[in-house]
Amino acid sequence: VYSWQMNFEKIIELELSLLDPEVRKNFSLVDSLLDDSFVEFGTSGKTYDKKIIIERLSEEVPSKIEATDFVPIQLTENVVQLRFKTKRTGEDGLLVVSPRSSIWKKTGETWKMVFHQGTKTTG
Numbered sequence: 001v002y003s004w005q006m007n008f009e010k011i012i013e014l015e016l017s018l019l020d021p022e023v024r025k026n027f028s029l030v031d032s033l034l035d036d037s038f039v040e041f042g043t044s045g046k047t048y049d050k051k052i053i054i055e056r057l058s059e060e061v062p063s064k065i066e067a068t069d070f071v072p073i074q075l076t077e078n079v080v081q082l083r084f085k086t087k088r089t090g091e092d093g094l095l096v097v098s099p100r101s102s103i104w105k106k107t108g109e110t111w112k113m114v115f116h117q118g119t120k121t122t123g
Contacts, residue, residue, distance in 0.1 A: 007111075008072040011080050011104045014111055015070075019086070021062035030054050035105060035112040043098055043120035063088050067100075078106040086118070097121050 017023045018033055031054060038050040048056070071083040082102045090096045103115040 007074075007080060007106070008082075011072060011082055011111055012070050014104070014113070015082055015084070015102060016067060018113070019065045019067055021060075024057040024060060024062070027054055027058060030057055033113060035114040037114055038112075039115055041117040043096075043118040061091075075103070080104045080106075080111075 014033060018030070023029050023033075031050075034050045034053065036050060038053065040048045040053055042048055066087045067084050068087070069083075069085045073081045073083070075081055080103070082104065084100050086098045086100055088096050098118040098120055100116070100118045102113050102117075104111045105114045
């Protein structure tokens, strides 16, 4: 297994952990996964920084989020973009399908998310 393949597996694992309701409610875990420079362009069209995301996740009503179709792209030796789709049932009962993109940066031995974007669609 090449090191970039191991990086991809690790990043997918980290991404999936951020979709886990237990992790999403844990301030210190989310804090450890997001870089201090983190920015998200949300499905709402709004832009969020790390502090706002941590606050919003702690107040979130847990829902099951299914992630599929992971496509990792090595941008540099220490930066990877991860493209994927999520599916979840919205509060209105409709299926929400969101193409997503995250950028992960490795500092030392630690990967942290620096950017995330989701686009809301209905399926």
